Each structure stands twice: as structure tokens, then as C-alpha cells.
Amino acid sequence: MSDLFDSMTGAVTSGSSATPREPASVLESPSLFGPDTEAGSATAYEVKFLLGEDQVREIVGRVAGHLALDPYADPARGNAYQTTSVYTDTPTFDVFHRTDGYDRDKFRVRRYGAAGPVFVERKSKNGDKVRKHRSKIDAREVADLAAAALNGEWAGEWFHSQLIEKQLRPICRVAYERVAYLGTADGGTVRVTFDRNIRGVLADQWALEAVGTGAPVLTDRVVCEFKFRTAMPALLKGIVADLNLVPARFSKYRNFVLSTGLVPVAAPAESAGAQARDREAADV
Structure with missing residues (x-):
């Protein structure tokens, strides 16, 4: 994590600016890239x-x-909004186990709000760097992901093709309440999110029904994410230093799978490396 560590620990300069230059409604998350972006060139x-x-x-105040x-913030819910994701994996849980060919790309369907926009999304990791590519689809088209073949003219065709090629299927739906802030700092887009009430249910169908209470994934902590490109801006770097924040690995999908027993925890006879991979909850 050397690149990431350097970006967090560099000096805070007095000339850094954290004033938004564009309204949040026209900005996108720093981790979103076009479909042809190479993993090595992604610097989010x-x-x-x-x-x-x-x-x-304390962080919100700063x-x-x-x-x-x-833009999805709902004042009636304390500026939070519900996010629901359908996570995919193979019948043998290759994504969870990070099998070769499944260790960098994760595919999911995500909805913002109870009846908001729906996206099909691929999230890729290359070392410390993250990139996402997604396409907006109609909520009624989610069921089409179960089709054996499509006509090639649909916005989610690329996602469907990857599902077929990698033998991915729905595994679970995970929902949570998110409060998010978006703007620019030090000349780049910055996003700060806070996720609460994370819960999940098993799912073997392409659907985005409400999770309801579900099985709790995390109850006593809030998952906070700082999202930025290239280097952590002074605004966030100062927060990390002043509050002595320590980065943590946490995956909503992996923690749900482990909590429900879908995949057994590594047995003692397995290698230390394999056990470490199962304990590590890197983002999926």
C-alpha cells in the first residue's frame, strides 16, 4: 500500500483549496472511469x-x-438514502476466494434510493488503485440479466456478457443507508461517504426488492470512505492526522457471506496465506 500511504502522509500545504468548483449534481465519483480504461492507468x-x-x-463538521x-440525499432521512446491491459470484465462490481470473473484477447491480436509478457495475482493483465502470438501466430490465442471450443493443449488454463468460449468478442483496458528500479539493473530485445499518439477504434471482431487516453485517460502527484520485487532498489528510484515523479493510459482500456461513472459514490445516485472504475483507 505504499502509493496509498504516501498519498495520506504527505505534508498539508496552506495553499490547498477545498472549495467546491462545481455543484455535486454534475460531478461523478472519483473512482468512475470509462469502459476502456486500463487497470494500470486508474489512479483512484x-x-x-x-x-x-x-x-x-467530527468529520461531517469538517x-x-x-x-x-x-444529489440523492433525502432530508427526511437525515440526508441519507438507501443503497441496494445485488452481488454476484460463481457456484464455487471464485470471487470470494479470489481465484485467478476473479481476483480483480467484481460485478454487481446497484440501486440508489428505494425507487431511484439502477446501474450495472464492474469494480476493478489493481493494487491500491480502484476503477469502476457502470451503465444505467431501467429497473424493469434487471430481470433480463437472467436471459441466456440478448440482442446486443442494450446498455447492459457488456455486463450480461461478463456474467455468461464468468458464470456469475446472484448471491445476495445487501442494503444500507448512506450519507455522502461530493465536491472538489486540491483541483480534483472528492467523495466522502458514511454507511450505516448494513444488512443482507440471500438472493438467487435478479431482483432489487427491499432487504428489510435482513441479517446484520455491521452494527456497532459506521463505514466511512474517502474517495479521491492521485493523492489525498489536504482537507482529508488533515482529518486523518487530527483524528488519528487508521484505514481498515471491510467488504460488505465478504462479511455477509462469512456471517451467513455460505463459505466456511478457512480450516487450520490450510496455509496461513489462504487464511489471511479469507480474514481480509478487502472491498468487493
């Missing part, structure tokens, strides 16, 4: 922290004056 980072509510209030609330 998503740094996670597991925080208590006192720490969250970013709210510089970043705008996400």
Missing part, C-alpha cells in the same frame, strides 16, 4: 475507516463546509 483510491458516531460527527451533499 477508496480509503475505508470503521468509525464511531462521535468521529463521524467536510460539510467544503463539499456538497450527494
